[in-house]
Amino acid sequence: MQKYQRITTIFHLCSFLVFLYSLTMLVPAFVGWLYDETDISAFLITFAVTLVFGGVGYLSTQHRTTSLRTRDGFLVVVLFWVIFSIASATPFILDSRLDLTLTDAFFEGISGITTTGASVLQDIDRLPLSILYYRAQLNFLGGLGIIVLAIAVMPLLGIGGAKLYQSEMPGPLKETKLTPRIADTAKHLWFIYLSLAGLCALSYRIAGMGWFDAVCHSLSTVSLGGFSSHGDSLGFYTNSMAIELVSGVFTLLAAVNFALYFLVITKVSLKPILRDSEFRFFFTIAFLLVSFTCIELYRAGTFDAQGALVHGFFQALSIMTDNGLTAAGYPNWPEHVAILLIGSSFFGGCVGSTCGGIKAMRFLVLYRQSKEEIKQLVHPTALSLPKVSKTVISERVIRSVWGLFFLYVFLACFFIWGVVASGHDLKTAFGTVAACLNNMGVGYGDTASGFGGLTDQAKWLMYAAMLFGRLEIFPLLIVFSRIFWRY
Numbered sequence: 001m002q003k004y005q006r007i008t009t010i011f012h013l014c015s016f017l018v019f020l021y022s023l024t025m026l027v028p029a030f031v032g033w034l035y036d037e038t039d040i041s042a043f044l045i046t047f048a049v050t051l052v053f054g055g056v057g058y059l060s061t062q063h064r065t066t067s068l069r070t071r072d073g074f075l076v077v078v079l080f081w082v083i084f085s086i087a088s089a090t091p092f093i094l095d096s097r098l099d100l101t102l103t104d105a106f107f108e109g110i111s112g113i114t115t116t117g118a119s120v121l122q123d124i125d126r127l128p129l130s131i132l133y134y135r136a137q138l139n140f141l142g143g144l145g146i147i148v149l150a151i152a153v154m155p156l157l158g159i160g161g162a163k164l165y166q167s168e169m170p171g172p173l174k175e176t177k178l179t180p181r182i183a184d185t186a187k188h189l190w191f192i193y194l195s196l197a198g199l200c201a202l203s204y205r206i207a208g209m210g211w212f213d214a215v216c217h218s219l220s221t222v223s224l225g226g227f228s229s230h231g232d233s234l235g236f237y238t239n240s241m242a243i244e245l246v247s248g249v250f251t252l253l254a255a256v257n258f259a260l261y262f263l264v265i266t267k268v269s270l271k272p273i274l275r276d277s278e279f280r281f282f283f284t285i286a287f288l289l290v291s292f293t294c295i296e297l298y299r300a301g302t303f304d305a306q307g308a309l310v311h312g313f314f315q316a317l318s319i320m321t322d323n324g325l326t327a328a329g330y331p332n333w334p335e336h337v338a339i340l341l342i343g344s345s346f347f348g349g350c351v352g353s354t355c356g357g358i359k360a361m362r363f364l365v366l367y368r369q370s371k372e373e374i375k376q377l378v379h380p381t382a383l384s385l386p387k388v389s390k391t392v393i394s395e396r397v398i399r400s401v402w403g404l405f406f407l408y409v410f411l412a413c414f415f416i417w418g419v420v421a422s423g424h425d426l427k428t429a430f431g432t433v434a435a436c437l438n439n440m441g442v443g444y445g446d447t448a449s450g451f452g453g454l455t456d457q458a459k460w461l462m463y464a465a466m467l468f469g470r471l472e473i474f475p476l477l478i479v480f481s482r483i484f485w486r487y
Helices: 002-034 041-061 070-094 102-113 129-144 146-152 162-168 182-207 211-222 241-254 258-267 277-299 305-320 335-344 360-378 395-421 426-437 456-471 474-479 482-486
Strands: none
Touching: 002 041, 002 070, 002 129, 041 070, 070 102, 070 129, 070 456, 070 474, 070 482, 102 129, 102 456, 129 182, 129 211, 182 211, 182 241, 182 258, 211 241, 241 305, 277 305, 277 335, 277 360, 305 335, 335 426, 360 395, 395 426, 395 456, 395 474, 426 456, 456 474
């Protein structure tokens, strides 16, 4: 009986989340209507289908629910992201104007909702505006996670949302909350997220973008998603260094732990950010990467001094934080610079941000642990414990970080091998896997100008890579493990 109630609860939650997601289809439909497009049926059909399935499932199970356990939270997150991906791909499947195969439609939808930003579409500048907006909206919703949005209204369901929140939020310190009540936490996160997007859109407009492009690019920037309303991304705006500076600044802001913004607002002080060990570590690495990129671009004669500073600042941050917006002819830059930037995408940004990658906190933990190991080898009898922000790192966190790091490297190698086995060269495989596993979206080699040339087998592999990257590996492995279903 208890097992049946748990299954019913999971179905109930998934149904509610699908119902909630269905409402987002009305926004691109409205954009299409606003710009007098002749066909917005793809969004309306998707809205109707998801509304009915979500609504019926929710209403039929609302009196048969029980409390969530940790394992249920993992299952709901994985199930919903699979359903989420299918729903996101549906408008691309139904829209006859795009003429996409089922494989390509799924790739575009999953890439959008996982904030990867890798696209198979051609002639993006000629696409309907409703599709261009929808792609940016997918990035935005996937950035912080619609599940966190759902938790803000989860008390209406009579079911606690803490387990869902812990499963969805990135980082090794998942139990950290901004406020005592999880619903308030989610609301604060979304308020900060929306405010950052609004400021970004206004800044883009002041820098020279039209309002439509400014809104679309702001949604992609703060989510670090990378979808652009132009095929050349920000390179469409020739000689507009102001736009690149705006994008670089907001990319940096979006890569910071959102919890720190909450503390800054409540304490009316920048000290929580400036004193945070992870932020200082992230900023140091970003500064070094940007500096090296700018110097090498100037030394190689790719740009003059001003161009090297602006383009290097924007592009280094965009790739490192897994934003994926591009400009100034990247990735046709000197090969050693491009390879370094692609490698930096594994680093990502801070825990609690919208970035992909392994995250700065984990690299900081590994760095501190490695330092302590060296000390221990030199002084075997000394008691030395790694610390972050003057707090001793627990063995549980260290094991979690090492475990994820190993799995991340293993999966990267496996996916690279898989792409090579599907018929692509090693350079293309490395760039493609870095783009998808890190949710970065900028390829290399054959995928430098787009992912449409990938074989179907490689695209399906990259579906898995994008989902592994978005959910940070463990939730998927947990759900597919035998021990998860044994008890």
